[in-house]
């Protein structure tokens with residue numbers, strides 16, 4: 001089932017999300033719906049708050065974005081439950097990011113290149129794994145969502161000012177992408 005995507009202005013995007021247990025109701029169905037919603041909207045990642053659930057869960061399917069320059073993405077399809085970034089390392093690098101909750105906005109964002117992450121899969125098995133490059137980038141972007149943050153928070157004040165009117169339009173429901181959205 002396709003779920004509406006909460007866009008900038010929706011309060012759920014600014015909440016710090018809660019951890020979940022294996023007893024969380026209809027978790028398998030929610031995960032399935034999140035994959036459907038992400039694919040329909042041509043996204044490579046989707047965090048639960050973006051579909052209105054303030055829980056620590058995000059899904060990634062970046063296989064469609066794989067290429068010779070991004071071979072790391074050919075098999076990058078994963079579910080992350082209760083993730084925790086244990087450490088950041090490596091040099092910061094810049095990448096032009098977009099977000100389904102910020103339609104029509106793309107901006108250069110600096111992030112560290114390597115992260116160490118503890119997370120559970122859909123069976124609540126615990127993993128500790130290091131990610132780098134574009135995979136670490138996507139995870140950090142989704143991780144921000146469960147912390148109530150958005151990539152625009154990382155922009156300098158000048159860039160922020162330049163996108164202010166667009167943000168206002170999004171929060172008033174005046175920007176309508178090809179996928180279903182909601183502001184409240």
Ligand code: ZN
Pocket residue numbers: 098099100101141142145
């Ligand atoms: Zn996003």
